[in-house]
Amino acid sequence: MRPQRIAAEALGTGLLLATVIGSGIMGERLAGGNVALALLVNTLATGAILVVLITMFGSISGAHFNPAVSVVFALRKELLPRDLAAYVLAQIGGGIAGALIAHAMFDEALLQISTRMRTGPSQWLSEAVAAFGLLLTILLTLRANASAVAVSVGLYITAAYWFTASTSFANPAVTIARSLSDTFAGIRPADVAPFIAAQMLGALAAMLVSRWLSSDQARA
Numbered sequence: 152m153r154p155q156r157i158a159a160e161a162l163g164t165g166l167l168l169a170t171v172i173g174s175g176i177m178g179e180r181l182a183g184g185n186v187a188l189a190l191l192v193n194t195l196a197t198g199a200i201l202v203v204l205i206t207m208f209g210s211i212s213g214a215h216f217n218p219a220v221s222v223v224f225a226l227r228k229e230l231l232p233r234d235l236a237a238y239v240l241a242q243i244g245g246g247i248a249g250a251l252i253a254h255a256m257f258d259e260a261l262l263q264i265s266t267r268m269r270t271g272p273s274q275w276l277s278e279a280v281a282a283f284g285l286l287l288t289i290l291l292t293l294r295a296n297a298s299a300v301a302v303s304v305g306l307y308i309t310a311a312y313w314f315t316a317s318t319s320f321a322n323p324a325v326t327i328a329r330s331l332s333d334t335f336a337g338i339r340p341a342d343v344a345p346f347i348a349a350q351m352l353g354a355l356a357a358m359l360v361s362r363w364l365s366s367d368q369a370r371a
Contacts, residue, residue, distance in 0.1 A: 152234050159212035160238050161245030163204045167216055168249030168328045169256070170200040175335035176257045189335060190312065198309030205301035214301075217322040218242055219282055219354035220289065226358060239324075246328035254332065265330050265337030269317060274342075275349040277317035282353030283360075284311060285321045290361040323347040 171193070178192030205214040213230075215221045218239045225235040254261050285307060292303045311319035320326045320338070326347055330340045338346065 152231075152237060156212040156234075157237050157241045159208045160215060161241040161248070163208045163212070163214060164216040164242045164245035164324055165249035165252065166204060167197075167200060168246045168325065169253045170196050170249075171325065172250050172253035172329065172332050172334060172336045173256055176253065176259065179335040180257075190318065193318075193335065194309055194312040197312070198305045201308055202301045202305035205304055209301065212238075216242060216245075216324070217285075218324055219322060219350050220286065222351070223286055223290075223354050223358045226355075242324040243327055246324040247331060250328040250332050254334075259334065263331055263333040263337075265333045265339050267333070267337040267339060268342065269338045270342045270345065274317045275345050277315035278320060278346050278349035279353035279356075281311050281315045281317065281319035281321040282350040283357045284353075285319075286354045286357035287361055290357065291364065294365060317346070320346060321350060321353075323350055326350070 174196035175189070175193045178189035178196075182189040182192070204216065208214040208216075213224070215224070215238060221230060221235055221238040221242070224230040225232060230238065251261050253259075254263065285304070288303050288307045289300060292300050308319060308321070311321065320329065323346075326338060326343050329336050329338050330343050
């Protein structure tokens, strides 16, 4: 595998986490206690950067920035197993680096452990739904109009921040990195594993549903 692909995944995931965590810190500082306003700031920044990052890196690595996406593409035989491992490591490492950079930009302690509780059946269901919708957006938009994937993903995540109780992490690498940030975007390390399990279940369900929906078109 070309090292540029791995670098693109690490860099893209890092910039994504710097945006998610950095905009959360900025939003909370400027919102004066208004949590809805802080979340809106966080949402708009995240949705916007996803459009930019997928447009920038899509032609280099596919712009996964998400182990759940990479696993689904590997199961679809569009990513080799050895490349899957490299992608996932790059995404997790890049995400952690992005969290540290966000802390440094806002003069926060670099090394942190989140204390923000995000647990319970409603949160887990939210993450399954968020990941399901994200993967369905990617897979069906790729089939319908590949050039629209960047905008579609950015818009989906913007919406999912508000229609899911968990604010739509939908990404194991993002979840891990956010556990290392005791800020607005954080999640307790104890809550990470159930989030990731729910995300993976949602992603796999989306793969199956996408395959079924597309099978009728293939026969036609």
